[in-house]
């Protein structure tokens with residue numbers, strides 16, 4: 001690990017809005033905020049949106065700025081990446097932001113039934129040929145269902161056409177209601193509608209910017225589970 005990355009990695013340990021307790025389901029230990037995010041951390045009763053594989057947390061931080069009456073939590077395994085979003089939230093006093101560092105595979109150790117109301121998945125690793133590892137594959141959807149009420153909305157944004165097609169296949173196979181889809185977001189304002197188009201085009205993640213510079217089309221699928 002490079003010097004700058006190491007520094008961020010160490011600093012993120014000290015941030016009051018980052019939780020990295022490395023709990024595993026088999027430990028049997030309970031994460032202290034599980035089921036208590038609203039009362040004990042956010043100190044309000046506002047809904048919680050999760051950003052999964054959040055990297056630098058662009059959606060978490062920008063949605064938190066735009067929607068102060070909602071709570072936002074980004075989750076990623078990479079601490080040096082979370083640093084950027086967590087630092088911005090601290091500097092701007094965004095009390096409606098938190099980050100969790102661990103594998104999404106262990107998400108149920110951090111959130112209780114019905115605790116999460118909305119899920120964003122921007123530019124997840126596409127895992128070619130390894131469908132079950134994709135964040136919209138059945139094992140992950142089953143985990144999300146354990147922490148969110150019925151009809152919670154999942155927002156998938158990706159440059160990867162195969163992953164987009166896979167998500168739409170999952171939607172059809174499991175009869176998840178499809179709320180919106182586009183194979184070329186930036187060219188699809190009318191189909192997506194103003195509100196959605198605004199959030200999808202005004203908020204760009206680190207990976208998205210890289211994909212846009214090489215001319216990739218951005219895909220989006222929104223469905224409820």
Ligand SMILES: C[S@@+](CC[C@H](N)C(=O)[O-])C[C@H]1O[C@@H](n2cnc3c(N)ncnc32)[C@H](O)[C@@H]1O
Nearest residue numbers: 053054055076077078103104122123205206207
């Ligand atoms: C391609 S990057 C995208 C990051 C960010 N969303 C963006 O668009 O810039 C995928 C991210 O997902 C994280 N990730 C992938 N699988 C994960 C898992 N099972 N648990 C936690 N994080 C995961 C990686 O660490 C990485 O930061």
